[in-house]
Amino acid sequence: MKILHLLATLDPRAGGPTEGVRQSGINMTALGHEVEVATVDDPSAAWLAAFPLPVHALGPAKGFYGFTPKLVPWLEAHATSFDAVIVNGLWQYPGYATWKALRRLNVPYYVFPHGMLDPWFKRTYPLKHVKKWLYWPWAEYRVLRDATRVLFTTQEECRLARESFSLYHANEAVVAFGTNRPPSDAASLREAFYNAHPALRDQRLILFLGRIHPKKGCDLLLQAFAAARELEPAARLVMAGPDGDTWVPTLKALADELGIASRITWTGMLQGDEKWGAFYASDAFVLPSHQENFGIAVAEALACGLPALISDKVNIWREVQADGAGFVAPDSVAGTLANLTRWMQLDAIQAAAMRTQALHCFEQHFTVDAMSADLLRILQQDRHKPRNEEGTLALGRS
Template identity: 65%
Template structure:
């Protein structure tokens, strides 16, 4: 198949969705599919040059919404070359522009929601939600309604999506997300990371890997780690991730107030072998997010045999809990403290058993080949036309968070100045 992915940016600092596009695109290309990506980035940024798939650079876009006058004409001129178009994310022009360009064409388009319909955003940012309502009926609602399918990575995400807007219609499909395990030897990766960070030698590393963002619960983790640090003399918290919102200073102030500033490292964003080495050098992975559609870093930790401590707002918590690949607790300071305390209470034999199970969970649920099979099967289905497909329930589906065994309660031509980059 010839597949076009549409994204607002290929900047790796934007988080998991673009990493998913990169990894799934490479995997599908290796299987014989032709994969291309269109982005609204400017041509002169370094991550555009480094992107490993054929890339059409249509920006720069304007403003936070990412409006780009050349985007719709380019799509209308080139979409017919593809068997399917996949839009990644909502609330920016690349999605609405795709609807404008493709709704009367024979090329089906699909939308990955990437957690952007989670009601957490409505409850946490009510003013932003009201702003979204001003263009929901004439923009995002139509984008979803007319898509061949709206893709969710978990059933949890699918059900949550129904709770944000009462005007909601979509052909909902679940395609489990996937990622790749590292290819190099664990010991080699671990030692390379520790050589780069010698102060972490012989430490029991508690690893957080993700954006430093309020929704990730970073402040809760720092506070909860204070107790863990008192009880575990060789524990060290590694807060690895980009700080696009300039929040690190405030987090460091929290650490200073708890007397643990020297027990926390802030290496910034880790990529490639340094990232994998950090997983292999760590004792446990923690993600106490208030909202998390999937959590690529969770799957990456499992791929490295690293047990995970997650909140019950990480949408794969049920799978983690039922498999015994980690522990789950509420997204509070107390919940995060209990996660660390429960891990701390385990003997080494039990920890090793959980490490083996972590890798089994990855292989069974989150490996890239499973995602590629599921996505390919969906794209091969004859599209029925988004407007004619079944609507989601008009009222939100009832949800339960009942605890399981391991739960811890508490124009038609391409504009001249656009560019295509082929690597």
């Protein structure tokens, strides 16, 4: 098959959707399929050269919405050469442009919301939700309504998506999501991390890796770590990731106030060997997020045999809990403290068993091979179904 992914940016700092497209694209290419990407990035953006798939950069886009006049004409001219078009994310111009260009072409398009319909956003940002309501009926509602399928990565995401807007109509499907297996040379990767951060050698590291953003519950983590610090004097908290909301200065001030600044290392964004070295050097991975559709970093941690201490707002928490691959608790200071406490109180045999279960959980649920196979199953299944005049499936919608 020949597949086109659309997303606003390929900047690695954008997180999960960009990484998901990269990894699934590489995997599908290895299986003999053709995968290309269209983005509204500026063609001169530094990160494009390193992206491993063919890229059509149709920016520079204007503002957060990502409008560019080039996108619709490009899709009208080129979309028919693809078997499927996949939109990654909502609330930006690439989705609406895809609907506008493809609704009368016999080209199936799919939408991955990537958690952007979670009602947490409605509760947390009510004014933004009002603005979205003004946009929803004439744009995003139609994008989802007319998509061949709207693809969710967990049953939980699919269920929650129905709660954000009363006007909601989509042909839903749940597909596996995952990530590549990590590099296997754990010893050399640990050294790469220790060489960059020598003060962390021989410490018991609790790793947070992701955007430093209020959604991720970083403030809860600092408060819980402060409360648990006496349980394990050797424990150090590693905060790894880009500052997604200019929040780091506030968090550093909170760490000073809590008296734990000397036990926290802020690494900034980690990539390549240093990122994998952080996973292999750590004792546990922690993510007390208020909303997390999937959490590629959680899957990467599990793939390195790293137990996950996560909130029950990370949508893969059921798999982690069922497989004994970590601990799960509410997204609160008390819940995060409970996870840290339970981990620190494990003996060596129990901790080793949980590391084994972490790897088992990854292999059972979250490999990129399973992700590619499931997505291809959906795409190939839909190729043979009848379509109506607008190019969408002629079957009834859910």
